[in-house]
Amino acid sequence: MNIHFIADLLDHFKIYKDTTYAIMAEAARRSHTLYACEPQHLAWTGTNVEANARRITIVGDTANSDRSPWYAAKQAEYMPLTRFDAVLMRKDPPFDMEYVNSTWLLEIAERAGARIFNKPQAIRDHSEKLAIAEWPQYVAPTLVTRDAARLRTFHAEHGDVILKPLDGMGGMGVFRVKADGMNLGSIVEMLSENGARTVMAQKFISQITEGDKRILMIGGQPVPYSLARIPQGNEVRGNLAAGGLGRAQPLSARDREIAKTLGPTLQARGLLLAGLDAIGDYLTEVNVTSPTCFREIMDQTGFDVAGMFIDALERAVA
Ligand SMILES: Nc1ncnc2c1ncn2[C@@H]1O[C@H](COP(=O)(O)OP(=O)(O)O)[C@@H](O)[C@H]1O
Numbered sequence: 001m002n003i004h005f006i007a008d009l010l011d012h013f014k015i016y017k018d019t020t021y022a023i024m025a026e027a028a029r030r031s032h033t034l035y036a037c038e039p040q041h042l043a044w045t046g047t048n049v050e051a052n053a054r055r056i057t058i059v060g061d062t063a064n065s066d067r068s069p070w071y072a073a074k075q076a077e078y079m080p081l082t083r084f085d086a087v088l089m090r091k092d093p094p095f096d097m098e099y100v101n102s103t104w105l106l107e108i109a110e111r112a113g114a115r116i117f118n119k120p121q122a123i124r125d126h127s128e129k130l131a132i133a134e135w136p137q138y139v140a141p142t143l144v145t146r147d148a149a150r151l152r153t154f155h156a157e158h159g160d161v162i163l164k165p166l167d168g169m170g171g172m173g174v175f176r177v178k179a180d181g182m183n184l185g186s187i188v189e190m191l192s193e194n195g196a197r198t199v200m201a202q203k204f205i206s207q208i209t210e211g212d213k214r215i216l217m218i219g220g221q222p223v224p225y226s227l228a229r230i231p232q233g234n235e236v237r238g239n240l241a242a243g244g245l246g247r248a249q250p251l252s253a254r255d256r257e258i259a260k261t262l263g264p265t266l267q268a269r270g271l272l273l274a275g276l277d278a279i280g281d282y283l284t285e286v287n288v289t290s291p292t293c294f295r296e297i298m299d300q301t302g303f304d305v306a307g308m309f310i311d312a313l314e315r316a317v318a
């Protein structure tokens, strides 16, 4: 297959932990042909959606995951997205207006026959934080609003809460306010920008000490191991980007139940790859833009997550 990756700048990849790299390496190992561009290299010409795509090959000793260079690229050329067997949208958030613009461009290409994963419409329609609302049976007590007074009432009711922006990532802007209410006022003002922005308040889930579990869903099926990201020291956030420790572990019965419930819906919507996050028994996020954690699970368990993904991709375009 010819597989085209829309991703961030390849030169900035930390290949020892990068999921997109793990996917590329497995695809190359199976003799698929790789192309890559960044979102700004997409164009609609009035007839086609094109990528200014570079054909790339993986170079060097693949056993050395700290090597540089790790890829070689041919001269970029404009190619319609319909020329590839599969296009993988792997741009990292922020999910801003330019991200939305990319999904619109990709949808034009899809109408012309391009095979795009995840499906652009599904990426656009899923709020990674609010998507949990579809499965209320798995959601911890939560309030989403701009209204400072309601956020205060929620805190008064639950005592120990997390406040976070709807469009954060990597733990950005996540605050815990305990029963004493210390800093509640200024955190609410800051996150809501005095009522201009929507905020999520959630009951603090004490099982976070056992980690924020990433459950990878590939082709509607769960990877059998989650990556529990465990906050370190005084940190509230388990995100690896915030210094969390990643520990791979078998899925719990509840993890499996959540996966079984969500799997068919995600698959039907064209979400070939999704990253569910669960804290204890609760679903907290449904990540669909560019889910990660392949590498950590592969390294710690030997389970071939990238292989499972390429299997699903090969089936999806067959
Ligand atoms: N309800 C909660 N209870 C306990 N900890 C939470 C809760 N919500 C978020 N956190 C902590 O904050 C971190 C980041 O929150 P998350 O909702 O995953 O946002 P992000 O998109 O930034 O990853 C989590 O890994 C966890 O450590």
Ligand SMILES: [Mg+2]
Residues within 6 Å of the ligand: 170, 171, 239, 277, 285
């Ligand atoms: Mg998260």
